[in-house]
Amino acid sequence: MTRAARILVPLIVGMIVLAAWEISVRQFDVSPIVLPAPSGIWTAFVEHFAQLMSALWTTLRISLMAFVLAVAGGVALAVLFSQSRAIETALYPYAVILQVTPVVAIAPIVTIWIGYERIDLVLLVLAVIVAFFPILANTTLGLRSADHNLIDLFRLYGASRWQILWKLQLPTALPYLLGAMKVSGGLALIGVVVAEFAAGSGTATGLAWTITLATRELHIATAFAALALLSLLGIVIFFALAALEWALLHRWHESAVRREI
Amino acid sequence: MLVQISQLTKTFANGVSALGPVDLSIAAGEFVSLVGPSGCGKSTALRAIAGLISPSSGAVEFPGGKPEIGFVFQEPTLMPWATALENARLPLTLKGVAREEADAAARAQLARLGLAGFENAYPRELSGGMKMRVSIARALVAKPKLLFLDEPFAALDEQTRGELNDDLIRLWQSPSDPITVVFVTHSVSESAYLSTRVVVMSPRPGRIVDDIRLPRAPEPDAGYRFTAEFTQSAKRISSSLHHARAVA
Numbered sequence: 001m002t003r004a005a006r007i008l009v010p011l012i013v014g015m016i017v018l019a020a021w022e023i024s025v026r027q028f029d030v031s032p033i034v035l036p037a038p039s040g041i042w043t044a045f046v047e048h049f050a051q052l053m054s055a056l057w058t059t060l061r062i063s064l065m066a067f068v069l070a071v072a073g074g075v076a077l078a079v080l081f082s083q084s085r086a087i088e089t090a091l092y093p094y095a096v097i098l099q100v101t102p103v104v105a106i107a108p109i110v111t112i113w114i115g116y117e118r119i120d121l122v123l124l125v126l127a128v129i130v131a132f133f134p135i136l137a138n139t140t141l142g143l144r145s146a147d148h149n150l151i152d153l154f155r156l157y158g159a160s161r162w163q164i165l166w167k168l169q170l171p172t173a174l175p176y177l178l179g180a181m182k183v184s185g186g187l188a189l190i191g192v193v194v195a196e197f198a199a200g201s202g203t204a205t206g207l208a209w210t211i212t213l214a215t216r217e218l219h220i221a222t223a224f225a226a227l228a229l230l231s232l233l234g235i236v237i238f239f240a241l242a243a244l245e246w247a248l249l250h251r252w253h254e255s256a257v258r259r260e261i
Numbered sequence: 262m263l264v265q266i267s268q269l270t271k272t273f274a275n276g277v278s279a280l281g282p283v284d285l286s287i288a289a290g291e292f293v294s295l296v297g298p299s300g301c302g303k304s305t306a307l308r309a310i311a312g313l314i315s316p317s318s319g320a321v322e323f324p325g326g327k328p329e330i331g332f333v334f335q336e337p338t339l340m341p342w343a344t345a346l347e348n349a350r351l352p353l354t355l356k357g358v359a360r361e362e363a364d365a366a367a368r369a370q371l372a373r374l375g376l377a378g379f380e381n382a383y384p385r386e387l388s389g390g391m392k393m394r395v396s397i398a399r400a401l402v403a404k405p406k407l408l409f410l411d412e413p414f415a416a417l418d419e420q421t422r423g424e425l426n427d428d429l430i431r432l433w434q435s436p437s438d439p440i441t442v443v444f445v446t447h448s449v450s451e452s453a454y455l456s457t458r459v460v461v462m463s464p465r466p467g468r469i470v471d472d473i474r475l476p477r478a479p480e481p482d483a484g485y486r487f488t489a490e491f492t493q494s495a496k497r498i499s500s501s502l503h504h505a506r507a508v509a
Contacts, residue, residue, distance in 0.1 A: 149338045152313045156332055157355040157403070167354075171342045252342045252383045 036221035041228065044221035052210065052222075056229050059192055059206040062120060063237070066127030067188040071181060073128070074135025082143035082169060083161070099133035103191060107198030122199055123206070127191030131184040138180035142173025175253055178245040185237040193230065207233075262324050263289045263407065263441055264310060269319035270466070271305050278466040279305045282319060285460065285469060289325075289406070292433055292442045292479055294452035294459045296498065298506055302467025303445045304335075304411050310443065311409045331400030331440075333410040337392035339384040345371060345395045346380040352403040363402075370398035374428060390421035394428075401432065408432075410444045414451070426455055427481035434479075449502065453494040454486060455479055461498065463505040471501040 018038050024030070025037040032040055045052065077095075081088035103126050114122045146169045154164050196208035207226045214223040249255060270281035280302040287293055295303040308314045310321050311332055331352075339348045350367035358366075371380060374394040384392055393413060400408060410429075414422040433442050446452050452459045457478060461471035475494050477485075485491050 147338060149334045149336070150340065153332060153338065154355060156313060156330065157352045159355045163355060171340065252385060254385065
């Protein structure tokens, strides 16, 4: 399949679905409270453009911050683990506990601790908790996957711990980290949205709150517009990270090799 | 004596006694092959002599001071994210040699192994034989006096293996950088073709059961494999190996 076809075919499918949706809603006279037509969603989008953009910016900003913090924290802790088994043994179970506890369950407590007046910080903390673990787990695995013979060789030539970490373990872990980043990028966004629903107060101003408000007031079209923006944001984050992965790996890593069959 | 090994043993943490006791002396300029059935501890012996693992008892001594060591593994063991040049210069980089100097030395070794023009290729772009050449270039870049090779050509096809055998002999012959080679193999014909001396080991725990000095100084000459002298040497090593298996 050519490159153009790979982009065009899904686009055409999307258009057909949208057209069928529009026609069905008009044909069967479906109430806009149950299912608004795509044209109605577009109208709501244009009408509430400023509000939606401001909500999008809030969600995007907190997601990105959470993602950066999760990557920095996850990599830092993984490096610490790789340097000391004792630290890993002591801390890893708690990282797992943090991971398996549903964020919806922690959200109200964290909200009370930090306070409704600082709701952005609440969302940030919760999103970091959600996005953090894949980075930690995969980077830890990656750092430990360095070729043992290469480690022997580094030692033979008198390499320091730092040189082994920097020139051998971190490059080995890079594909693992980039894979985890694609997962965590999506999780950071999901974390912000879930946390905003869970915190459940009028002080939040992200897309999740827009959806909550709109559905309460039966502005279903506006809710759909916000939902579409959320999906779009998730897709953009995923493709941005996939592009980063390709940029860093395509010269040398097997995953990026295009094979002739 | 370049290397003096006395009463060397290795028992792993899981209780497996892999080696010894082994006594062996290697003189400068020798090309010594360690042969033995698989799992006989030849690789363990090589790693212990090179200092990659610590022996359980006994000693590895270098009467003339510890020489610079090069090591070639069974697999090319290259860093996939680094080019041929970056891989070949690794020992010098780790030793803190200036970049230009390290690059020049790495280029020279790659050229010596027929890889001029492939400096910027990544390992995945190279064939198995070329990867092994990069690995040998890396082992030579720090000008070792003592080169260890652990079944380096086992995974290569017959022809590539023959070419690399001849390349290895030429490297050993080089008058400007004299090296002593310790070569692990399970191939009788490879050891008969390459070495000045063949040390035969018995299965676990690996012990030396025979020490054979071959009649000729190795030469890159494929025709030698069809001479009566070669057949004689191969027979001698082969019967020794047979005897070694019977010991276990």
